[in-house]
Amino acid sequence: MFTRFRSMPATAMAAVLGCALMTTATPAAAQKKEKPKKEEAAKGGGISISKEFMPAAKKMEEAQKAKDPAAMQAALTAGQPTATTPDDKYYVGSYQLQLGILNKDQTLQAQGLDAMLETGRTPAENAGIYNFYSGNFAYGAKNYAKAIQRLEAAKAAGSTESALAPMLMDSYLNGGQIDKGWEIAKAGIDSARAAGTKPSEELYVRPAQAFQKANRTNEMLDVLTMRVQDYPTPATWRNTLYILLQQAAGDKELNLDILRLMRATNSMTQRPEYLEYAGLATEAGYPGEVVAVIRQGQNSGAIPKTDSHFGSILESQGPRAASDAAAVAADASKPATLNNPKAARATADALVGNGEAAKAIPLYEAALKAAPADSLIQYRLGVAQALAGQGDAAVASFAKVQGNRLRLAQLWTIRAKAGAPAAAAATPTTGG
Template structure:
């Protein structure tokens, strides 16, 4: 992925043509009532540098560079070093000589004569050249100096992120990449999708599970396609390895976001639902598969569909009695179980009532019940109540699942 924009690659943005008298403004600054002092260039330097201007004006770039190199031993003071390296930088830019450009920039920074407004920019280019040479330690140092000099640009942040990625510093990648996104948004632009993909890819590579969740969530909020939802939820599943019950709730979100893909996803979801005693939900998922563009045709899919279909009528008929029994139970376990069934059948109103009863009676996994209460409320369109339920979910991996559901709510009409 290409992180750095083309504008970051043109050192010519920093400089135009120069002459031997072109010292920076701050080197000449005097009180307003005083005239600027003449440049302090020694006789030795003036004599050594004399041939430069003639070949420069003739646009003889090899000759100019040779004259610069010949005069270098005579450049002793900061003013002389700066003046000489203005020429070197300009000619190096015109001839695309990156070694000369880097040498000039480093020398000019060392003089302390650069205008304050240019210091960060020069450190940035010094870092860029070092990065191109794979001198990552120097590049990191130069980029940090650019940031310290208030060179706050997306190109700097992206360049830093690339260096950190190349050196395996994953937390720093994410910190600087997020700064790039914020800087881009501050200009009224939307950050490119590749930046988000790079972020969660680095988080996954660095085994930063909480950051995988956060960055994939940022991605789907910015670019909420079914494909991106699938990527986010699959990465979360693979990084968190949730048990069956929370995995069902993750699959429920894949169904809601239309990000179940093909026979494998549908079969795994339906199998888990069937094993959890939810034949109605298992049948709904397999019916969804059969109505899709790529209906399942494997014997396993057909067998499971036949099995759960045979159970639905009896299961649904038993719910009224189970609901009544749950109301008189000493704890909320039965109420939660019946609520799960109603949720699977799409009877969200009854599911909400029973989940709330389960929480009131206690003796249940509050994170599980609040997750599913939030799902039932979300599926009814009760956004605020659903978000309140999801906000109560604390433990991993359910807290992440609840956050994804909340992100989905934020994007629904």
């Protein structure tokens, strides 16, 4: 489902996920922050060049002051063989960097930074920024091993660049160290939440891509579930639930429950989803739910009101919905229904489908008393409570769910904590 993408050059994210592009270091910023202090180098400033290298260093400095790239290149070419000490090589690297900036040559800038860093003579106050930009260049070149090395060094040196953490995360992910990449992303998510801010969406999307590529579907869904918590939009709900639909192929009852959550989160946007929902609900014997979901699709514009196929379904299910609603209401009020766990659950299911979630709750509770280990009843109870606006009770019920609806229970918990969306998940219907 996910399409791998990179931020350099910037490309559009696959529509199935959607994501803001990563902000990475730019050459313009590098020119401002990477420029070494030439005056300090010339005066010593901790760097002491050798006597043999002094003539070449003087030519480099003169060419740089004149902003003459050709002269700088000539001075570098002639002077490199005489640069024998770490300080000499640091000096050469600094002018390679300057020449790269003058020529807007990132490759040369990267070479200059590497030459400086490899001498071990980089001042402590510059270690963070030099390592960061070296890592940035390596990341752009897809040299993830080197990017990790440099960015970790920048982090250790106290770099506060905002792009460091996401770039380091992505380097680990692209370098095959998915768990390490997710560890960094998770730390970023936790930090943002603790500060009361929304984590960057890429902290979810990038690791989800990596887990998907590695066929680690459960971990991918863990990440996407967290993403929905911070980005509870119809699009993110749809993305996550669509994956669950793919996993549930062949299990009609589970598919129907997934589609119900899609409906409850306003994330059903395509005609095929309404078609599948209507078909499953018809087959399961919930005419009221069939009519309600089709009407919702028509009102949202996902189903044209002139759609003859759905029109035929309404013609057949509308009259049944009216008679079924009356029968279900009558059954719900009978003491015998409460005393029959199977009937109690079936009646409760129908009530929820008819938009009567609150009335279904005591029936589910009665059924659960007779079968306390029945995870499906526990799950359906939580759904009814959530739809009835009993958020705390729903969260408590979902916490007890196990089995193949555990993921759905986790997602419903997020929805229950957030409260009902603008459109009701189910509305009473009494006819076509």
